[in-house]
Amino acid sequence: MTSTTILVADDHPLFRNAVVHALREALPEACVVEAASATGLNQALEARPDTDLILLDLTMPGAHGFSALLHVRGEHPEVPVVVISSNEHPRVIRRAQQFGAAGFIPKSSPAESIGEAVAAVLEGGAWFPPLTVERSEADATLAAKLAQLTPQQFRVLLCLADGLLNKQIAHELALAENTVKVHVTAILKKLECHSRTQAAVLVKSLEPEGTL
Incomplete structure (x- = not known):
């Protein structure tokens, strides 16, 4: 894990610090990079093209909801993105999945969930709460157009x-x-x-x- 680089993009310093702490507990040898805006996220990715995983909040300055996720997936399709959000609405989780996220962590989740999600995604898997909302063809069409x-x-x-x-x-x-x-x-x-x-x-x- 010495070469693992994880980028945490969230504009709330206290929550970002909590995520960074949880990551260092779960993956002590990982390099953790922080960003507080969509611009900062893009700059961090340019500076660290070796990034292995992104933990992304949806409401940073410069982002329109899922736009940051779609932008990253378009520019860096090889880098998996796990969304972290305080909005646990089933449709939000489903849309994150349809727009290319590899995982979704509700901000109400225990710190251990962050480590579990990151481990699963770094191994090539996915990590989502149980989904009760059907896949949306409209969202699939929108994602295809934006792609x-x-x-x-x-x-x-x-x-x-x-x-x-x-x-x-x-x-x-x-x-x-x-x-x-x-x-x-x-x-x-x-x-x-x-x-x-x-x-x-x-x-x-x-x-x-x-x-x-």
């Missing part, structure tokens, strides 16, 4: 969801405005959306039920 986007197009899509204009997106992502226009056109086509507003509504649908 067509390139990482850069996904970033542009999130900016669209925030209501940014092309000029603002260009500034935010350090792109030429014409490049943004090309991306927006491609995004709308791949998502089968007729307008920027429709695409933004699609992103909003990634927000889980209830509060996380």
